[in-house]
Amino acid sequence: MTTSDRTAGGVRVRNLSKQFTSPTGEPLRVLDGVDIDVRPGEFVSIVGPSGCGKTTLLRIVQGLDEADSGEVLVDGQAPGDVATGFVFQRAALFPWRTVERNVSFGLDLRVLRSTANHPATRAGRRKRVADLLALTNLTDFADYYPTQISGGMQQRVNLARALAIQPSVLLMDEPFSALDAQTREKLQRDLQRVVAETRTTTLFITHDIREAVFQADRVFVMAARPGRFVEVFDIDEPHPRTAEFQQSDRLAETAREIWGLLHAKPAALTSTS
Numbered sequence: 001m002t003t004s005d006r007t008a009g010g011v012r013v014r015n016l017s018k019q020f021t022s023p024t025g026e027p028l029r030v031l032d033g034v035d036i037d038v039r040p041g042e043f044v045s046i047v048g049p050s051g052c053g054k055t056t057l058l059r060i061v062q063g064l065d066e067a068d069s070g071e072v073l074v075d076g077q078a079p080g081d082v083a084t085g086f087v088f089q090r091a092a093l094f095p096w097r098t099v100e101r102n103v104s105f106g107l108d109l110r111v112l113r114s115t116a117n118h119p120a121t122r123a124g125r126r127k128r129v130a131d132l133l134a135l136t137n138l139t140d141f142a143d144y145y146p147t148q149i150s151g152g153m154q155q156r157v158n159l160a161r162a163l164a165i166q167p168s169v170l171l172m173d174e175p176f177s178a179l180d181a182q183t184r185e186k187l188q189r190d191l192q193r194v195v196a197e198t199r200t201t202t203l204f205i206t207h208d209i210r211e212a213v214f215q216a217d218r219v220f221v222m223a224a225r226p227g228r229f230v231e232v233f234d235i236d237e238p239h240p241r242t243a244e245f246q247q248s249d250r251l252a253e254t255a256r257e258i259w260g261l262l263h264a265k266p267a268a269l270t271s272t273s
């Protein structure tokens, strides 16, 4: 890799600050001096107390919200100029489109926008969608409609749809939190397989500390008011992570350590920043 594409697919955030106005008109400092570097192909989990600004940070990286100050580069470009894939808690699939047509949605838009609706493009699109359906174990459900499949399957469709456009970065905000525990663990392993295969840079927000550790190369821990990173944990374990790792003592130990940090007194948190 040459020096010039060192940031390809990476995310760089420098000294980012964001303020909102509370309903009573008070200024609310949500993010303050946030720095993060996500390497190309890296999987980063972010955990932190409710309301600490995780979603706000993700929205800024996605280009939906603007920071008050600081620098954000996604794949070396301004957010919004780059294709990002996103998967949120609710799948928000198009109910009138089949599973296959939901996955192809972003590609269909691209073809509409370009002049190239020739057979080669159509064939390429069909192949990409077929590959993603296979990768997410949805091939047999290609012709089903969203209401005809389970919540876990809907989230797999959501993931396949997000990846169809080959995004520079995949942004996930508590994607599995509405699912039951067993489905969640299954999807965590599915996501590992998909990410290992596609090597997509991923920013993953979760309330579930074990899930954060299971997925990530690094877990970033946030503190609240104002939101900022207070600690980073390296998870030295090859991908794709396995069910064995999911149940392992070393995962549990790291998760406990992070839990302790999140439940520490505020003074303990500020001392590491």
Ligand SMILES: Nc1ncnc2c1ncn2[C@@H]1O[C@H](COP(=O)(O)OP(=O)(O)O)[C@@H](O)[C@H]1O
Pocket (backbone or CB within 6 Å): 020, 021, 022, 028, 030, 048, 049, 050, 051, 052, 053, 054, 055, 056, 057
């Ligand atoms: N558009 C907005 N206007 C005012 N306050 C907001 C807005 N969006 C988020 N907030 C506030 O910013 C803080 C951080 O929110 P959020 O980023 O959703 O936190 P998290 O995802 O970590 O739970 C919360 O106190 C929330 O109420």
Ligand SMILES: [Mg+2]
Pocket (backbone or CB within 6 Å): 054, 055, 056, 173
């Ligand atoms: Mg949130």
